[in-house]
Amino acid sequence: MTDINKVQDEIIEEFAILGDDRESTIFYIMELGNQLGDFPEEEKTDDNIIKGCQSKVWLITTTEDDKVVFHADSNTDITKGLISLLIRVMSDRTPKEIINSDLYFIEKIGMGGIIGSQRSNGLAAMIKQMKFYAIAYQSKMNAI
Amino acid sequence: MSINIQDIRAAFPILHQEVNGKPLVYLDNAATTQKPLSVIEALDYYYKTDNSNIHRGAHTLADRATKKYENTRKLIQEFIGAKEVEEVIFTKGTTEAINLVASSFGRKFVKEGDEIIISTLEHHSNIVPWQLLCEAAGAKLRVIPINDKGEIIFHEFEKLLSSKTKLVSIVHVSNALGTINPVEEIIEKAHSVGAKVLLDGAQSSSHLTIDVQKLDCDFFAFSAHKIYGPTGLGVLYGKREVLEAMPPYQGGGEMIKEVTFAKTTFNDIPFKFEAGTPNIGDVIAFEKALEFVNSIGKKQIVDHENELLSYATEKLTSIKGFIPYGTAENKVSVLSFLIKGMHPFDVGMMLDAGGIAVRTGHHCTQPLMERFQIEGTVRASFSVYNTLEEVDRLYESVSKIAKLKNK
Numbered sequence: 038m039t040d041i042n043k044v045q046d047e048i049i050e051e052f053a054i055l056g057d058d059r060e061s062t063i064f065y066i067m068e069l070g071n072q073l074g075d076f077p078e079e080e081k082t083d084d085n086i087i088k089g090c091q092s093k094v095w096l097i098t099t100t101e102d103d104k105v106v107f108h109a110d111s112n113t114d115i116t117k118g119l120i121s122l123l124i125r126v127m128s129d130r131t132p133k134e135i136i137n138s139d140l141y142f143i144e145k146i147g148m149g150g151i152i153g154s155q156r157s158n159g160l161a162a163m164i165k166q167m168k169f170y171a172i173a174y175q176s177k178m179n180a181i
Numbered sequence: 182m183s184i185n186i187q188d189i190r191a192a193f194p195i196l197h198q199e200v201n202g203k204p205l206v207y208l209d210n211a212a213t214t215q216k217p218l219s220v221i222e223a224l225d226y227y228y229k230t231d232n233s234n235i236h237r238g239a240h241t242l243a244d245r246a247t248k249k250y251e252n253t254r255k256l257i258q259e260f261i262g263a264k265e266v267e268e269v270i271f272t273k274g275t276t277e278a279i280n281l282v283a284s285s286f287g288r289k290f291v292k293e294g295d296e297i298i299i300s301t302l303e304h305h306s307n308i309v310p311w312q313l314l315c316e317a318a319g320a321k322l323r324v325i326p327i328n329d330k331g332e333i334i335f336h337e338f339e340k341l342l343s344s345k346t347k348l349v350s351i352v353h354v355s356n357a358l359g360t361i362n363p364v365e366e367i368i369e370k371a372h373s374v375g376a377k378v379l380l381d382g383a384q385s386s387s388h389l390t391i392d393v394q395k396l397d398c399d400f401f402a403f404s405a406h407k408i409y410g411p412t413g414l415g416v417l418y419g420k421r422e423v424l425e426a427m428p429p430y431q432g433g434g435e436m437i438k439e440v441t442f443a444k445t446t447f448n449d450i451p452f453k454f455e456a457g458t459p460n461i462g463d464v465i466a467f468e469k470a471l472e473f474v475n476s477i478g479k480k481q482i483v484d485h486e487n488e489l490l491s492y493a494t495e496k497l498t499s500i501k502g503f504i505p506y507g508t509a510e511n512k513v514s515v516l517s518f519l520i521k522g523m524h525p526f527d528v529g530m531m532l533d534a535g536g537i538a539v540r541t542g543h544h545c546t547q548p549l550m551e552r553f554q555i556e557g558t559v560r561a562s563f564s565v566y567n568t569l570e571e572v573d574r575l576y577e578s579v580s581k582i583a584k585l586k587n588k
Contacts, residue, residue, distance in 0.1 A: 059201040059534040067527065067585065092526060112556075113524040152530075 041134055044126050045142035052146040062151055063115065070117030073124075076110035089162030091155050092116040096163065098170045104129050105174050107167060119152070119160055127167050132178070135171035140164060184481045190566050192217040192473070203536030206571045211356050211384060211515055211562035212540055213406045219469040220410060227462045235461055236435065236452075250461055253468040254451070260471055261401060262392035263418055270417040270424070270451040271459050275383040276306040278402035278417035279350070281454060282379055283310035285427040286348070286400075290377075293319035296345040298376075300325040300333050301552050302355040302362070305545045307381045311350060320347070327552065331358040331507040339370060346376040353385035357544040357560065358507025359490075359515030361389070368397050377423065383407055387564075388486060388513040390479045399423050410470035411463035417454070424450045431456040482565045486514035489563040489572055496576040502587030503579070506558050514563035517544075520579070522586035525559045528579075532559075535578045 055062045076095065085095040092113040099106045107128040109120045126142065127135055143149075149157045190196055193215045198205050207215060227249075233242035235250050251266075258266045272278040291297065297311050301324055315322045323346075325338045333351075342349075349371040354361050368378045379400035382391065386403035393401050400423070405414040419427075429436055429447055433456035438446040447453050474482065493516050497503050502521035520528050529541030542557040543550045550557055561575055 057202065060531070063531050063534040064585075067531075092524070114527045115530055 041126060041130065041138050045140070045145075048122060048125070048142045049145045059151065066118035066122075066151075067114045068118070069121045070111075070114040070119075073110065073117045073121045074108065076108055080108075081110065087159075087162050087166050089159055091159055094120065094159070094163060096166055096170075098174070100174060101129070103131050103178070105132055105135060105171055107170075109163075115152070116156070116159070119148075119156075120163065123160075123163060123167065132171040132175035136168055136175065138168075184477055184485055184565070186485075186566065186568050189477070190568075192219070193566055194218055194221070196566060200536040200538070201534055206537040206567075206574050208561040208563065208567065208571070208575065209538045209540050210387075210564035210567075211407070211544075211560065213412065214387065214409050214564050215566070216409055216411070217469070217473050219473060220466045223466040223469045224411065224462055227465050231465075232462070234458055246461055246465070249465045249468070250459075253464045253471070256468055256471045257416055260391070260474075261386075261403075261416075261418055262394050264394055265421055267450045268418055268421055268424065270419065270454045271464060272402075272415040272417050273413055273460070274404040274406070274415035275381060275402045276415075278400075278415050279307055279379065279381065280310045281417055281430045282348075282350075282400055282402075282419075283314045285430045285454070286377070286423070287314040287318065289426070289428055291315075291318045291320050291347050294345060295320040295347045296323050296341075296343070297321070298323045298325060298338070298341050298346055298349045298351075298371075300338075300351050300362070301327045301549055302331070302333065302352050302358065302360060303350075303546065303548070304352065304356055304381065304383070305547070306383075307350055307352060308548065321345075324548075325351075327549075330509050331355065331360045332509045332511075333360075333362060335363065335366065338367065342370060342374050342376070344374055346371065346374055348377050348379060350379040350381065352381040352383075354382075354388060354513050355507065355546075355549075356384050356515070357546040357549055357558070358509065358517050359384075359512035359562075360507055360509040361385070361511040361513060363511075364396060364398070372397070384513065384515075387474075388483055390483075393418050405463065405467045405470065408470055409473055410467040411460075414460050414463040414467060419450075421450065424454070429456070430454050433457045435459075477565065483513075485565055486563050486567075489567055489569065490514040490516065492569055493561065493563070493572045493575065496572065497579055500576070500580050500583050502583040506553060506555070516561045516563075517558040518561075519555065519558055520583045520586065523582070525557045528559045528582055531582045532575075532578050535574070537575055537578055 080097050081095050085097055087094045092111050094111045096109045107124050111117045195215045231245045233246045235247040254269050255266050257269045311322050323341045325333045327333050371378045377399040380398045382401050382403040387408040399420050401418040406412040436448050436453050436456040438448050504519045506517040525541040532539050540560040
């Protein structure tokens with residue numbers, strides 16, 4: 038498994054190619070959204086919605102061995118694109134990796150400027166929820 | 182006479198900038214219009230030269246500010262065709278104007294079992310104040326349905342009318358769809374059962390010639406910021422006899438005649454409804470916005486906006502996956518739409534990336550969106566300073582975006 042920061046650096050490099058062209062960047066993020074894996078319809082419940090997002094975002098986890106796997110979906114393509122980036126960095130990792138992660142790529146690629154303040158709050162809520170799930174899983178593991 | 186768009190655009194400093202590396206195309210005029218330099222300068226001049234509290238000051242600055250403030254009231258009287266200048270009340274905006282009527286007229290005249298009629302097209306600001314009033318008074322809110330084009334179904338309105346109807350509060354022009362309601366007929370019918378009529382003129386005031394005497398509406402509410410004026414300022418017009426029969430809205434300075442601890446007597450209209458120090462600077466600057474409109478002429482403005490609307494409608498309708506909302510026979514320069522398979526937020530964000538400002542979402546008309554079973558739309562709304570070239574830019578961007586999901 039690639040180191041969490043290595044994945045972040047890859048993303049930073051990909052976005053650097055797009056440069057300052059806002060239109061291309063948005064189209065690229067949307068394209069990433071289209072590649073997001075299938076999300077079970079029956080999990081699109083109010084309980085799985087992340088509060089604080091302008092768009093609807095559903096997030097669930099599964100676990101494989103000692104790792105947390107994230108599955109998410111949204112009703113807007115741009116948000117799906119953002120989710121796909123987070124999943125690429127955070128999913129399929131140990132709770133410890135997730136909890137200790139420092140997601141510097143978000144600032145480095147200038148995400149705040151691209152998605153605006155409202156969506157940035159949503160993105161922060163999403164990250165918080167992902168870390169919360171990791172903490173919960175770790176506590177469960179420790180209890181066993 | 183056609184208008185010179187380049188001269189008009191030159192008066193709006195904000196339009197001359199790049200957004201995301203592209204020249205700004207501002208198509209969110211139904212939310213708020215931009216301000217001509219004359220308005221911005223008037224505001225600046227007022228605070229540098231005339232700033233003082235109005236009406237009771239015994240000094241020159243107060244006198245100057247008072248004269249200018251009252252001069253705007255006079256201009257508004259002419260702008261909407263009111264019979265008397267005292268029928269023009271300054272508020273914070275359309276929303277406060279409607280709340281004023283709901284609170285004051287409602288408190289006195291709406292009782293248990295009475296009914297208030299609105300339509301499916303209403304903005305939340307012409308829904309919620311009536312819900313609050315109905316709940317407090319034990320009255321009932323009735324809603325006129327609309328057809329698939331976004332037009333009210335008139336015979337359904339007639340069915341709702343009865344001796345129980347105390348007020349019909351209806352939007353003159355829909356902010357979300359652009360539909361122009363047949364308000365003359367609505368007012369006539371409502372009056373025939375003794376009901377009063379409030380027109381929400383937030384959108385109509387910038388697109389249509391308003392003559393409240395000819396319309397014979399009892400109230401007309403609108404906002405300055407949608408007619409090239411400052412934000413935080415609106416107007417409530419009311420017929421003198423109706424306003425005089427209403428109790429005050431808020432208590433405070435300006436609205437009183439005499440105050441003792443035993444009893445307070447109230448000032449005459451319009452001051453009875455203008456408690457506290459008003460928004461003096463913005464009122465004074467609004468004069469320049471009205472002068473701007475008058476200098477071009479409402480008819481020229483409307484003709485130009487209609488030209489933009491029909492050009493945009495024709496071009497965008499040809500795009501694969503384009504779904505228009507609001508196709509009324511009689512409408513103003515609002516183009517509400519969705520792209521098949523795409524969320525309006527995504528479309529709005531991609532347009533913004535191309536320097537084009539539009540509105541996305543429910544436009545504060547959730548029940549209307551519910552009627553069409555959608556979450557929201559993308560709304561492009563045109564104003565006097567928009568050009569056919571800007572419509573071309575919109576068309577090119579929407580075409581490109583639509584292709585993502587409609588190959």
